[in-house]
Amino acid sequence: MNTMPTTPESQDANDGDDMSPLLSEPFARAWAAPATGLPGRLGERLGERLARSLQAEQGMVTVRRRKSDALPLADGVLQRPLYRAPTDRPARPGEPRAVSVIELAAGATLTLPAGGSREFLVLRGSAEVDGEALSLRDFLLLPAGSAPQLGSADGAHLFVREMDGPGAERTLVRDREAGWPEFAPGIARRVLWTAGGEAALLYRADPGASVPGHGHGHDEECLMVQGELFLDDVLLQQGDYQLAPAGTGHRITETDTGVIIYAHGDLDLQFNGT
Missing domain, CATH: 2.60.120.10 (Jelly Rolls)
Incomplete structure:
Protein backbone atom coordinates (compact mmCIF):
# COMPACT_ATOMS: atom_id res chain seq x y z
CA MET A 1 0.00 0.00 0.00
CA ASN A 2 2.81 2.34 -0.93
CA THR A 3 0.50 4.90 -2.51
CA MET A 4 -0.87 5.93 0.85
CA PRO A 5 0.19 9.39 2.06
CA THR A 6 0.95 10.23 5.66
CA THR A 7 -2.32 10.84 7.49
CA PRO A 8 -2.77 14.32 9.00
CA GLU A 9 -3.00 14.55 12.76
CA SER A 10 -6.65 15.59 12.62
CA GLN A 11 -9.30 15.56 9.93
CA ASP A 12 -12.80 16.52 11.06
CA ALA A 13 -16.28 16.54 9.52
CA ASN A 14 -19.52 14.68 10.19
CA ASP A 15 -21.19 12.03 8.01
CA GLY A 16 -24.60 13.40 8.95
CA ASP A 17 -25.29 17.08 9.48
CA ASP A 18 -21.98 18.79 8.79
CA MET A 19 -20.97 20.69 11.93
CA SER A 20 -17.35 21.10 10.84
CA PRO A 21 -17.67 24.89 10.26
CA LEU A 22 -18.30 25.24 14.00
CA LEU A 23 -15.01 23.45 14.71
CA SER A 24 -12.87 25.55 12.38
CA GLU A 25 -11.54 29.07 12.64
CA PRO A 26 -12.62 31.53 13.92
CA PHE A 27 -15.04 29.44 15.99
CA ALA A 28 -12.32 27.09 17.31
CA ARG A 29 -10.58 30.00 19.05
CA ALA A 30 -13.86 31.05 20.62
CA TRP A 31 -14.46 27.55 22.00
CA ALA A 32 -10.90 27.28 23.29
CA ALA A 33 -11.09 30.66 25.04
CA PRO A 34 -12.41 31.03 28.60
CA ALA A 35 -16.20 31.26 28.65
CA THR A 36 -16.28 34.88 29.77
CA GLY A 37 -19.99 35.28 29.01
CA LEU A 38 -20.98 32.84 31.74
CA PRO A 39 -21.07 33.85 35.39
CA GLY A 40 -18.21 33.18 37.76
CA ARG A 41 -17.10 29.63 38.40
CA LEU A 42 -19.46 28.17 35.77
CA GLY A 43 -17.62 29.97 32.99
CA GLU A 44 -14.25 28.97 34.43
CA ARG A 45 -15.21 25.30 34.66
CA LEU A 46 -16.53 25.23 31.11
CA GLY A 47 -13.36 26.90 29.85
CA GLU A 48 -11.21 24.40 31.76
CA ARG A 49 -13.10 21.44 30.30
CA LEU A 50 -12.80 22.77 26.76
CA ALA A 51 -9.07 23.34 27.23
CA ARG A 52 -8.58 19.81 28.60
CA SER A 53 -10.60 18.32 25.76
CA LEU A 54 -8.63 20.15 23.08
CA GLN A 55 -5.32 19.18 24.69
CA ALA A 56 -6.32 15.49 24.94
CA GLU A 57 -7.33 15.37 21.27
CA GLN A 58 -4.09 16.92 20.00
CA GLY A 59 -2.22 13.60 20.01
CA MET A 60 -5.00 11.60 18.40
CA VAL A 61 -5.72 11.00 14.72
CA THR A 62 -9.36 11.40 13.72
CA VAL A 63 -10.40 10.84 10.10
CA ARG A 64 -13.94 11.51 8.94
CA ARG A 174 -16.87 -15.54 9.76
CA ASP A 175 -19.56 -13.22 11.07
CA ARG A 176 -22.34 -15.79 10.79
CA GLU A 177 -20.41 -18.33 12.90
CA ALA A 178 -18.64 -16.18 15.49
CA GLY A 179 -21.45 -15.12 17.83
CA TRP A 180 -21.35 -12.17 20.26
CA PRO A 181 -19.95 -13.15 23.69
CA GLU A 182 -21.07 -10.82 26.49
CA PHE A 183 -18.33 -8.44 27.65
CA ALA A 184 -20.16 -6.02 29.97
CA PRO A 185 -23.77 -4.92 30.57
CA GLY A 186 -25.14 -3.93 27.17
CA ILE A 187 -21.85 -4.71 25.40
CA ALA A 188 -20.77 -7.82 23.48
CA ARG A 189 -17.22 -8.40 22.23
CA ARG A 190 -15.81 -10.67 19.55
CA VAL A 191 -12.06 -11.39 19.69
CA LEU A 192 -10.83 -11.72 16.11
CA TRP A 193 -7.12 -12.13 16.80
CA THR A 194 -4.81 -11.68 19.79
CA ALA A 195 -1.11 -11.95 20.64
CA GLY A 196 1.00 -10.47 23.44
CA GLY A 197 -1.86 -8.53 25.02
CA GLU A 198 -2.76 -6.90 21.68
CA ALA A 199 -6.00 -7.76 19.90
CA ALA A 200 -8.27 -7.11 16.94
CA LEU A 201 -11.88 -6.94 18.13
CA LEU A 202 -15.46 -6.23 17.19
CA TYR A 203 -17.68 -4.59 19.81
CA ARG A 204 -21.48 -4.43 19.67
CA ALA A 205 -23.11 -2.06 22.15
CA ASP A 206 -26.76 -1.35 22.91
CA PRO A 207 -28.13 2.22 22.95
CA GLY A 208 -27.07 3.93 26.17
CA ALA A 209 -24.13 1.58 26.83
CA SER A 210 -20.84 3.03 28.08
CA VAL A 211 -17.30 1.97 29.01
CA PRO A 212 -15.53 3.48 32.05
CA GLY A 213 -12.48 5.70 31.67
CA HIS A 214 -9.45 3.72 30.56
CA GLY A 215 -5.86 4.05 29.36
CA HIS A 216 -4.09 2.51 26.39
CA GLY A 217 -1.07 0.23 26.68
CA HIS A 218 -1.12 -0.20 22.90
CA ASP A 219 -2.32 2.19 20.22
CA GLU A 220 -6.12 1.97 20.22
CA GLU A 221 -7.89 2.22 16.87
CA CYS A 222 -11.64 2.55 16.47
CA LEU A 223 -13.44 2.24 13.15
CA MET A 224 -17.17 2.90 13.19
CA VAL A 225 -18.82 0.00 11.37
CA GLN A 226 -22.37 0.99 12.32
CA GLY A 227 -23.96 3.64 14.55
CA GLU A 228 -22.48 6.58 16.48
CA LEU A 229 -20.13 6.79 19.47
CA PHE A 230 -18.78 9.50 21.73
CA LEU A 231 -15.08 9.16 22.50
CA ASP A 232 -14.71 11.92 25.08
CA ASP A 233 -16.05 15.03 23.33
CA VAL A 234 -15.64 13.65 19.79
CA LEU A 235 -18.68 12.13 18.06
CA LEU A 236 -17.69 9.37 15.63
CA GLN A 237 -20.18 8.29 12.96
CA GLN A 238 -20.32 5.40 10.52
CA GLY A 239 -17.10 5.16 8.53
CA ASP A 240 -15.11 7.44 10.87
CA TYR A 241 -11.76 6.32 12.31
CA GLN A 242 -9.74 7.37 15.34
CA LEU A 243 -6.30 6.29 16.52
CA ALA A 244 -5.40 7.04 20.16
CA PRO A 245 -1.65 6.49 20.76
CA ALA A 246 -0.32 4.22 23.49
CA GLY A 247 -0.10 6.18 26.75
CA THR A 248 -3.26 8.20 26.12
CA GLY A 249 -6.72 7.42 27.48
CA HIS A 250 -10.44 8.03 27.12
CA ARG A 251 -12.61 9.49 29.88
CA ILE A 252 -15.93 8.85 28.13
CA THR A 253 -16.92 6.08 25.73
CA GLU A 254 -20.69 5.90 25.18
CA THR A 255 -23.32 5.47 22.50
CA ASP A 256 -26.86 6.82 22.25
CA THR A 257 -27.72 4.89 19.07
CA GLY A 258 -26.12 1.50 19.60
CA VAL A 259 -22.98 0.70 17.67
CA ILE A 260 -20.73 -1.90 16.07
CA ILE A 261 -17.05 -0.97 16.25
CA TYR A 262 -13.88 -2.54 14.94
CA ALA A 263 -11.15 -1.91 17.51
CA HIS A 264 -7.47 -2.79 17.61
CA GLY A 265 -5.63 -2.29 20.88
CA ASP A 266 -5.42 -3.82 24.34
CA LEU A 267 -7.05 -7.21 24.87
CA ASP A 268 -7.65 -6.23 28.51
CA LEU A 269 -8.74 -2.62 28.93
CA GLN A 270 -6.77 -0.63 31.52
CA PHE A 271 -9.60 0.92 33.52
CA ASN A 272 -8.78 4.02 35.51
CA GLY A 273 -8.27 3.35 39.21
CA THR A 274 -7.66 -0.41 38.76
Whole structure:
Protein backbone atom coordinates (compact mmCIF):
# COMPACT_ATOMS: atom_id res chain seq x y z
CA MET A 1 0.00 0.00 0.00
CA ASN A 2 2.81 2.34 -0.93
CA THR A 3 0.50 4.90 -2.51
CA MET A 4 -0.87 5.93 0.85
CA PRO A 5 0.19 9.39 2.06
CA THR A 6 0.95 10.23 5.66
CA THR A 7 -2.32 10.84 7.49
CA PRO A 8 -2.77 14.32 9.00
CA GLU A 9 -3.00 14.55 12.76
CA SER A 10 -6.65 15.59 12.62
CA GLN A 11 -9.30 15.56 9.93
CA ASP A 12 -12.80 16.52 11.06
CA ALA A 13 -16.28 16.54 9.52
CA ASN A 14 -19.52 14.68 10.19
CA ASP A 15 -21.19 12.03 8.01
CA GLY A 16 -24.60 13.40 8.95
CA ASP A 17 -25.29 17.08 9.48
CA ASP A 18 -21.98 18.79 8.79
CA MET A 19 -20.97 20.69 11.93
CA SER A 20 -17.35 21.10 10.84
CA PRO A 21 -17.67 24.89 10.26
CA LEU A 22 -18.30 25.24 14.00
CA LEU A 23 -15.01 23.45 14.71
CA SER A 24 -12.87 25.55 12.38
CA GLU A 25 -11.54 29.07 12.64
CA PRO A 26 -12.62 31.53 13.92
CA PHE A 27 -15.04 29.44 15.99
CA ALA A 28 -12.32 27.09 17.31
CA ARG A 29 -10.58 30.00 19.05
CA ALA A 30 -13.86 31.05 20.62
CA TRP A 31 -14.46 27.55 22.00
CA ALA A 32 -10.90 27.28 23.29
CA ALA A 33 -11.09 30.66 25.04
CA PRO A 34 -12.41 31.03 28.60
CA ALA A 35 -16.20 31.26 28.65
CA THR A 36 -16.28 34.88 29.77
CA GLY A 37 -19.99 35.28 29.01
CA LEU A 38 -20.98 32.84 31.74
CA PRO A 39 -21.07 33.85 35.39
CA GLY A 40 -18.21 33.18 37.76
CA ARG A 41 -17.10 29.63 38.40
CA LEU A 42 -19.46 28.17 35.77
CA GLY A 43 -17.62 29.97 32.99
CA GLU A 44 -14.25 28.97 34.43
CA ARG A 45 -15.21 25.30 34.66
CA LEU A 46 -16.53 25.23 31.11
CA GLY A 47 -13.36 26.90 29.85
CA GLU A 48 -11.21 24.40 31.76
CA ARG A 49 -13.10 21.44 30.30
CA LEU A 50 -12.80 22.77 26.76
CA ALA A 51 -9.07 23.34 27.23
CA ARG A 52 -8.58 19.81 28.60
CA SER A 53 -10.60 18.32 25.76
CA LEU A 54 -8.63 20.15 23.08
CA GLN A 55 -5.32 19.18 24.69
CA ALA A 56 -6.32 15.49 24.94
CA GLU A 57 -7.33 15.37 21.27
CA GLN A 58 -4.09 16.92 20.00
CA GLY A 59 -2.22 13.60 20.01
CA MET A 60 -5.00 11.60 18.40
CA VAL A 61 -5.72 11.00 14.72
CA THR A 62 -9.36 11.40 13.72
CA VAL A 63 -10.40 10.84 10.10
CA ARG A 64 -13.94 11.51 8.94
CA ARG A 65 -15.07 9.37 6.05
CA ARG A 66 -16.87 12.28 4.43
CA LYS A 67 -13.64 14.28 4.28
CA SER A 68 -11.23 11.46 3.43
CA ASP A 69 -9.64 11.49 -0.03
CA ALA A 70 -10.37 8.61 -2.40
CA LEU A 71 -7.22 7.73 -4.37
CA PRO A 72 -7.45 5.63 -7.55
CA LEU A 73 -5.35 2.44 -7.40
CA ALA A 74 -6.63 0.62 -10.50
CA ASP A 75 -9.70 0.51 -12.74
CA GLY A 76 -12.69 0.42 -10.40
CA VAL A 77 -10.54 0.53 -7.24
CA LEU A 78 -10.31 3.44 -4.81
CA GLN A 79 -8.35 3.71 -1.57
CA ARG A 80 -9.23 5.95 1.39
CA PRO A 81 -6.10 6.30 3.56
CA LEU A 82 -6.74 6.46 7.31
CA TYR A 83 -3.24 6.29 8.79
CA ARG A 84 0.40 5.72 7.87
CA ALA A 85 3.07 5.46 10.57
CA PRO A 86 5.96 7.93 10.31
CA THR A 87 9.31 6.38 9.41
CA ASP A 88 11.48 8.84 11.37
CA ARG A 89 10.81 7.33 14.83
CA PRO A 90 10.39 3.89 16.44
CA ALA A 91 6.91 2.41 16.27
CA ARG A 92 4.72 2.64 19.36
CA PRO A 93 3.30 -0.56 20.91
CA GLY A 94 0.51 -1.75 18.63
CA GLU A 95 0.98 1.04 16.09
CA PRO A 96 -0.13 -0.02 12.59
CA ARG A 97 2.14 0.44 9.60
CA ALA A 98 -0.76 1.60 7.41
CA VAL A 99 -4.55 1.60 7.51
CA SER A 100 -7.05 2.27 4.74
CA VAL A 101 -10.41 1.39 3.24
CA ILE A 102 -10.29 -0.10 -0.26
CA GLU A 103 -13.44 0.31 -2.36
CA LEU A 104 -13.94 -2.22 -5.17
CA ALA A 105 -16.47 -1.60 -7.91
CA ALA A 106 -18.35 -4.59 -9.32
CA GLY A 107 -15.92 -6.79 -11.25
CA ALA A 108 -12.80 -4.92 -10.10
CA THR A 109 -9.62 -6.69 -8.97
CA LEU A 110 -6.37 -5.59 -7.31
CA THR A 111 -3.20 -7.37 -6.23
CA LEU A 112 -1.52 -5.85 -3.18
CA PRO A 113 2.29 -5.91 -2.92
CA ALA A 114 3.93 -8.23 -0.42
CA GLY A 115 4.17 -6.55 2.97
CA GLY A 116 3.55 -7.05 6.67
CA SER A 117 0.70 -8.98 8.22
CA ARG A 118 -2.64 -7.63 7.00
CA GLU A 119 -6.12 -7.64 8.52
CA PHE A 120 -9.16 -7.44 6.25
CA LEU A 121 -12.71 -6.69 7.42
CA VAL A 122 -15.64 -6.48 4.99
CA LEU A 123 -17.56 -3.27 5.63
CA ARG A 124 -19.90 -3.44 2.66
CA GLY A 125 -20.84 -6.06 0.06
CA SER A 126 -18.81 -9.21 -0.48
CA ALA A 127 -15.32 -9.88 -1.79
CA GLU A 128 -12.70 -12.51 -2.47
CA VAL A 129 -9.38 -12.00 -0.69
CA ASP A 130 -6.47 -14.37 -1.34
CA GLY A 131 -8.90 -17.08 -2.45
CA GLU A 132 -11.32 -16.66 0.50
CA ALA A 133 -14.92 -15.64 -0.23
CA LEU A 134 -15.80 -13.02 2.41
CA SER A 135 -19.18 -11.53 3.34
CA LEU A 136 -20.22 -8.60 5.52
CA ARG A 137 -18.14 -8.35 8.73
CA ASP A 138 -16.02 -11.40 7.88
CA PHE A 139 -12.43 -10.99 9.10
CA LEU A 140 -9.26 -12.38 7.52
CA LEU A 141 -5.69 -12.05 8.80
CA LEU A 142 -2.89 -12.88 6.37
CA PRO A 143 0.72 -13.43 7.50
CA ALA A 144 3.60 -11.20 6.44
CA GLY A 145 4.92 -11.76 2.93
CA SER A 146 1.52 -12.36 1.34
CA ALA A 147 0.66 -10.55 -1.89
CA PRO A 148 -3.11 -11.13 -1.94
CA GLN A 149 -5.44 -10.57 -4.86
CA LEU A 150 -8.68 -8.73 -4.05
CA GLY A 151 -11.82 -8.91 -6.14
CA SER A 152 -15.57 -8.43 -5.95
CA ALA A 153 -18.33 -9.53 -8.29
CA ASP A 154 -20.88 -7.03 -6.98
CA GLY A 155 -18.72 -4.38 -5.26
CA ALA A 156 -17.30 -4.16 -1.75
CA HIS A 157 -15.59 -1.95 0.83
CA LEU A 158 -12.68 -3.55 2.69
CA PHE A 159 -10.95 -2.23 5.80
CA VAL A 160 -7.25 -3.10 5.47
CA ARG A 161 -4.73 -2.82 8.31
CA GLU A 162 -1.05 -3.63 7.81
CA MET A 163 1.18 -4.24 10.84
CA ASP A 164 4.71 -5.20 11.80
CA GLY A 165 5.60 -7.25 14.85
CA PRO A 166 5.46 -10.96 15.63
CA GLY A 167 4.51 -13.33 12.83
CA ALA A 168 0.78 -13.93 12.63
CA GLU A 169 -0.88 -17.08 11.36
CA ARG A 170 -3.63 -17.00 8.77
CA THR A 171 -6.90 -16.46 10.66
CA LEU A 172 -10.46 -16.42 9.34
CA VAL A 173 -13.48 -15.38 11.46
CA ARG A 174 -16.87 -15.54 9.76
CA ASP A 175 -19.56 -13.22 11.07
CA ARG A 176 -22.34 -15.79 10.79
CA GLU A 177 -20.41 -18.33 12.90
CA ALA A 178 -18.64 -16.18 15.49
CA GLY A 179 -21.45 -15.12 17.83
CA TRP A 180 -21.35 -12.17 20.26
CA PRO A 181 -19.95 -13.15 23.69
CA GLU A 182 -21.07 -10.82 26.49
CA PHE A 183 -18.33 -8.44 27.65
CA ALA A 184 -20.16 -6.02 29.97
CA PRO A 185 -23.77 -4.92 30.57
CA GLY A 186 -25.14 -3.93 27.17
CA ILE A 187 -21.85 -4.71 25.40
CA ALA A 188 -20.77 -7.82 23.48
CA ARG A 189 -17.22 -8.40 22.23
CA ARG A 190 -15.81 -10.67 19.55
CA VAL A 191 -12.06 -11.39 19.69
CA LEU A 192 -10.83 -11.72 16.11
CA TRP A 193 -7.12 -12.13 16.80
CA THR A 194 -4.81 -11.68 19.79
CA ALA A 195 -1.11 -11.95 20.64
CA GLY A 196 1.00 -10.47 23.44
CA GLY A 197 -1.86 -8.53 25.02
CA GLU A 198 -2.76 -6.90 21.68
CA ALA A 199 -6.00 -7.76 19.90
CA ALA A 200 -8.27 -7.11 16.94
CA LEU A 201 -11.88 -6.94 18.13
CA LEU A 202 -15.46 -6.23 17.19
CA TYR A 203 -17.68 -4.59 19.81
CA ARG A 204 -21.48 -4.43 19.67
CA ALA A 205 -23.11 -2.06 22.15
CA ASP A 206 -26.76 -1.35 22.91
CA PRO A 207 -28.13 2.22 22.95
CA GLY A 208 -27.07 3.93 26.17
CA ALA A 209 -24.13 1.58 26.83
CA SER A 210 -20.84 3.03 28.08
CA VAL A 211 -17.30 1.97 29.01
CA PRO A 212 -15.53 3.48 32.05
CA GLY A 213 -12.48 5.70 31.67
CA HIS A 214 -9.45 3.72 30.56
CA GLY A 215 -5.86 4.05 29.36
CA HIS A 216 -4.09 2.51 26.39
CA GLY A 217 -1.07 0.23 26.68
CA HIS A 218 -1.12 -0.20 22.90
CA ASP A 219 -2.32 2.19 20.22
CA GLU A 220 -6.12 1.97 20.22
CA GLU A 221 -7.89 2.22 16.87
CA CYS A 222 -11.64 2.55 16.47
CA LEU A 223 -13.44 2.24 13.15
CA MET A 224 -17.17 2.90 13.19
CA VAL A 225 -18.82 0.00 11.37
CA GLN A 226 -22.37 0.99 12.32
CA GLY A 227 -23.96 3.64 14.55
CA GLU A 228 -22.48 6.58 16.48
CA LEU A 229 -20.13 6.79 19.47
CA PHE A 230 -18.78 9.50 21.73
CA LEU A 231 -15.08 9.16 22.50
CA ASP A 232 -14.71 11.92 25.08
CA ASP A 233 -16.05 15.03 23.33
CA VAL A 234 -15.64 13.65 19.79
CA LEU A 235 -18.68 12.13 18.06
CA LEU A 236 -17.69 9.37 15.63
CA GLN A 237 -20.18 8.29 12.96
CA GLN A 238 -20.32 5.40 10.52
CA GLY A 239 -17.10 5.16 8.53
CA ASP A 240 -15.11 7.44 10.87
CA TYR A 241 -11.76 6.32 12.31
CA GLN A 242 -9.74 7.37 15.34
CA LEU A 243 -6.30 6.29 16.52
CA ALA A 244 -5.40 7.04 20.16
CA PRO A 245 -1.65 6.49 20.76
CA ALA A 246 -0.32 4.22 23.49
CA GLY A 247 -0.10 6.18 26.75
CA THR A 248 -3.26 8.20 26.12
CA GLY A 249 -6.72 7.42 27.48
CA HIS A 250 -10.44 8.03 27.12
CA ARG A 251 -12.61 9.49 29.88
CA ILE A 252 -15.93 8.85 28.13
CA THR A 253 -16.92 6.08 25.73
CA GLU A 254 -20.69 5.90 25.18
CA THR A 255 -23.32 5.47 22.50
CA ASP A 256 -26.86 6.82 22.25
CA THR A 257 -27.72 4.89 19.07
CA GLY A 258 -26.12 1.50 19.60
CA VAL A 259 -22.98 0.70 17.67
CA ILE A 260 -20.73 -1.90 16.07
CA ILE A 261 -17.05 -0.97 16.25
CA TYR A 262 -13.88 -2.54 14.94
CA ALA A 263 -11.15 -1.91 17.51
CA HIS A 264 -7.47 -2.79 17.61
CA GLY A 265 -5.63 -2.29 20.88
CA ASP A 266 -5.42 -3.82 24.34
CA LEU A 267 -7.05 -7.21 24.87
CA ASP A 268 -7.65 -6.23 28.51
CA LEU A 269 -8.74 -2.62 28.93
CA GLN A 270 -6.77 -0.63 31.52
CA PHE A 271 -9.60 0.92 33.52
CA ASN A 272 -8.78 4.02 35.51
CA GLY A 273 -8.27 3.35 39.21
CA THR A 274 -7.66 -0.41 38.76
